Amino acid sequence: MLDKGTLERLFKTYCKPGFTYAYGTAGFRYKADVLDTVMFTTGVLAGLRSIYMEGRTVGVMITASHNPPEDNGVKIVDPKGEMLEQSWESYATDLANSATQDFTAFSVFLQKLVHELGIDTNAPGNIAIARDSRESGPRLLRAFLSGSRILPNIRITDHGLLTTPQLHFLTSKGNEQQNGPAVDRFFYYKEFLSAWDDITALCGIKSLPYKLEIDAANGIGAPRVKEMLSAHKFFDGNFRVVNDDWQTPASLNHLCGADYVKTNQRLPHGIQAKNDCPRICCSFDGDADRIVFYFCDSKGQFRLLDGDKMATLFAKFFQSILSSVNLQESLSLGVVQTAYANGSSTHYIEQVLGIPVTCTPTGVKHLHHEAINHDIGVYFEANGHGTVVFSKKFDEVVSRGLSNRHQSSSTLQSLRLLSKFSNLINQTVGDAISDMMGVLAVLSILGWSPQKWDLEYTDLPNKLVKVLVPDRTVYKTTNAERQLLSPPGLQGKIDALVADYQHARSFVRASGTEDAVRVYAEASTREEADSLASRVSQVVK
Ligand code: NG1
Ligand code: ZN
CATH class of the missing domain: 3.40.120 (Alpha-D-Glucose-1,6-Bisphosphate; Chain A, domain 3)
Incomplete structure (x- = not known):
């Protein structure tokens, strides 16, 4: 590690006191002007993560996704292209919050972390980094790089401007193909x-x-x-x-x-x-x-x-190919959704398609971890964030089938299709470009128009409202965020309101990316969904 004097000088260039950070649904995400400290500490942490993972490449994406232009954020991607392991989210948060105290608190916490994790700070590590098009990106990148450079043997590959899923994909492929072709956006x-x-x-x-x-x-x-x-x-x-x-x-x-x-x-x-x-x-x-x-x-x-319609399209498609090759018993297919999934989509997948659905908390990291329990795991948030993941067993069963010379040509065709779909879909994370091509391929194969796709089921009218509250951290949930544990008594009031409507559902949770609480309501008519959302918002305030 750098000598104390140089480290302190760098620290003072980037780190400012007086802010408390939390690693949210998709990393640290705030107004760009308060991010320098956490960018510096995330530079340190990403380096430590790579050393801890025996030098494998860790990805870092600087983005605030759908948030306004003045926001920005950073998230760490693990070597297989997945979101950072949860225990490290706390290390990232605690390191950032030590740096908002003073240099001593930061260096004491850093030493403790390094010691507890048994990390040799001089060992080699690799980071692949990219950013979206935001104006604050280059400045935040400099803060990040200065943080990572306090560890002397971290090699940085700066991919410049990429989409988030490109960075996830390149991180994963970079680790798989050490001596292969250049792993870049091309x-x-x-x-x-x-x-x-x-x-x-x-x-x-x-x-x-x-x-x-x-x-x-x-x-x-x-x-x-x-x-x-x-x-x-x-x-x-x-x-x-x-x-x-x-x-x-x-x-x-x-x-x-x-x-x-x-x-x-x-x-x-x-x-x-x-x-x-x-x-x-x-x-x-x-x-x-x-x-x-x-x-x-x-x-x-x-x-x-939306994402629910994509989940149902992919689920139906893979189900029909699996049954055409008689693999529906050997390879499990499941769909993962969040509480924001439209009730009609869940009903359609479970009751019409007969495919199991699991509900997880918001954030693709939760959906992804659940989806990998299936051989074909389809996961989408209603907002369109999601993908399909295929297990090792899927790869083995499909390749075994393909090498069996006694298969009929139609079986071989279906097995090839399954195998190629697992390459068309970016399995590391939701990817607009890859999902777009996946959907277009399925629609083309089925010969479906968008109208036909839409007719598979009809959404229940729903409403999503953002409510500003003095302190969103008091809103604690259980049951995949569908019920509130705190503030005390609030869930009872929501239940009483829901009981006034037909086929209705409503839940409340704190956003992990914005300083607000989200209220979701659905009911059998537009008027009822709007009315329920508005009444629940009133009791939340
Ligand atoms: P929050 O702000 O925690 O609700 C939002 C989306 C998530 C996810 C993240 C990350 C909704 C209701 N929430 O999270 O689904 O996409 O942003 O970008 O759409
Ligand atoms: Zn995004």
């Missing part, structure tokens, strides 16, 4: 496009079934999706990216993007309400790890195809 494009080419060739698909309009939220997804798809025969001339002004920081997520479309249930700026040509539209969020689809029906009305 490697990402090649991997996913070759899976797309294999699937379309296998299924005889010659072109996109309809025009594609992509709202890129004026974020980093815009240049990346253009760079990836522009030169490809399927997409060239058949897709259009709107809200692609990623170089104007103030326009990020403004009147556009997945969060805007899902929350307001309306078209983003830049996409016209028309139904004169077959088309499907989608919106990414600011760092392109979420996607929602939509279209306008014959009356020109907006129809949303």
